[in-house]
Amino acid sequence: MALARIGISGWTYAPWRGVFYPPKMPHRLELEYASERLDSIEINGSFYSLQRPTSYRTWAEHTPDQFVFSVKGGRYITHILRLKNARTAVANFFASGVLALGHKLGPLLWQLPPTLQFEPDEVDAFLALLPRTTAQAAALAGETTLDEDRTHTAVSEDRPLRHAVEVRHASFDVPAFTELARAHGVAIVLADTAGRYPVIRDLTADFAYVRLHGDEELYTSGYTDESLDRWAAELGGWLQRGMDVYAYFDNDVKVRAPYDAMGLRDRLAEWTPRHH
Numbered sequence: 380m381a382l383a384r385i386g387i388s389g390w391t392y393a394p395w396r397g398v399f400y401p402p403k404m405p406h407r408l409e410l411e412y413a414s415e416r417l418d419s420i421e422i423n424g425s426f427y428s429l430q431r432p433t434s435y436r437t438w439a440e441h442t443p444d445q446f447v448f449s450v451k452g453g454r455y456i457t458h459i460l461r462l463k464n465a466r467t468a469v470a471n472f473f474a475s476g477v478l479a480l481g482h483k484l485g486p487l488l489w490q491l492p493p494t495l496q497f498e499p500d501e502v503d504a505f506l507a508l509l510p511r512t513t514a515q516a517a518a519l520a521g522e523t524t525l526d527e528d529r530t531h532t533a534v535s536e537d538r539p540l541r542h543a544v545e546v547r548h549a550s551f552d553v554p555a556f557t558e559l560a561r562a563h564g565v566a567i568v569l570a571d572t573a574g575r576y577p578v579i580r581d582l583t584a585d586f587a588y589v590r591l592h593g594d595e596e597l598y599t600s601g602y603t604d605e606s607l608d609r610w611a612a613e614l615g616g617w618l619q620r621g622m623d624v625y626a627y628f629d630n631d632v633k634v635r636a637p638y639d640a641m642g643l644r645d646r647l648a649e650w651t652p653r654h655h
Contacts, residue, residue, distance in 0.1 A: 381618045384447055384485065385644040386419035387636045388590070388629040398634045414442040417640055419449065419485060421627045425477070426451040426490070432476030432531035439480050447485040449543075449588075449625060450477050458492045462505040467524060469508055473516045474523035474530040484513070486541040486588060486625055488568070493547040493576065497556055506542075506563040513538045543568050543588035543625075552577040560584070587617050589626040591639070601635035602628075602642070611646035618650045 390413045391406070400409055413420065422438070424430055438448065456468045477484065487509070510516035514537040521532055544560065545568035546552075560567050560583040567579050570590045591602065591610070602610070614624045626643065628636035 381621050381623050383614060383618055383624045383626070383644075383647045383650065384419035385626050385640050385647065386417040386421065386628075387413065387631070387640050388421040388627045389423045389631065390420055392631050392634075395631075395634050395637070399637045410438060411441045413637065414446050416637070418644065419447045419625060419627070421449045421451060421488065421629075423451045425472075425475075426454050429453065429471065429475040429525070429529075431529060432479045435476035435479040435531070439483050442483065446483055448480055448483055449485045449627070450480070450487055452487055452489040454490075457489055457495075461492070461495055462501055465505060466508060466519075467522065470519045470522040471525050473510065474520035474525055474532050476531045478513060478517060478520065478534050479531040481535060482538070484538075484540075486543050486566070486586070488543050488545065488588070488590075490545040490568075491547055491551075495546075496548050497546075497550040497553065499555055499559065502556070503559055503563075506544075506559065506565055509540075509542050509563075509565070511540055511564075513540060516540060541566070541584065541586055543584075545570055545590060546579070547572075547576040549577055552579055557581045557583060582617070582622065586623040586625065587614070589614065589624070590629055591626065592629045601630060601633065602639045604642075607639065607642050607646060611643055611650075614643075615647060615650040618647070 390410055400412060404412065453472050456465050456472065460468055510519050513534040517532050517534045523530055543566040557567065564584050566584040566586055566588045567581055568588045568590055569580055570576055570592065572592045573596055614626060617624050628640045630636050630639065
């Protein structure tokens with residue numbers, strides 16, 4: 380049975396306090412509150428800097444057993460190195476605590492910068508570097524250059540790992556990129572960016588990954604009932620085909636993301652079993 384995971388990108392936003400989160404709720408309870416209302420959360424602090432194993436363990440401990448996190452890969456890899464000579468950086472990323480999420484570790488998201496053009500050989504090499512199982516990730520993490528007290532490189536069980544790539548340069552919107560992603564079993568993110576970046580609907584893996592940044596204004600505008608109905612129909616069609624679906628709302632500025640996520644989750648209830 381295919382599963383839909385509908386959630387939000389990040390959960391620590393000051394404007395949400397007293398609106399989505401109850402007034403005076405301690406900040407340390409916000410993750411628990413959000414995870415009881417959604418299926419998944421995209422960890423995006425990992426994009427800005429390496430997080431600590433203690434943080435990943437805490438996040439795992441404060442969410443329901445069936446909850447899943449996706450984890451955004453570091454911008455050092457995607458935006459500074461621009462995917463080149465990235466082996467040590469990817470090893471450090473996986474050593475930094477990602478594996479401490481255990482069975483709550485979902486897909487890894489790699490968001491490329493808008494200035495990065497499609498270079499087939501470089502993309503091919505990067506996708507080939509990505510570990511496909513937690514055991515492979517732990518082995519790669521063993522090459523880390525991080526201090527031992529900043530690392531977690533053990534896994535309790537070997538599980539498959541999924542990867543998704545979000546592209547933001549028009550040169551990626553070509554069959555050659557789709558074929559590369561499909562050859563590596565990596566999902567191309569379907570991103571709704573109010574028309575700013577490419578929209579690629581090709582399905583290249585055994586799951587789909589959707590990021591909803593705002594349909595009219597990037598990071599700001601909410602989704603109407605009609606647009607949520609359309610997204611539910613599209614995602615529901617994938618579920619019917621047996622594909623797991625991960626969808627995250629990133630339109631956080633006006634506190635729309637959690638409500639839109641709950642709205643889409645409710646619409647997909649007929650397509651998929653509940654996790655909780």
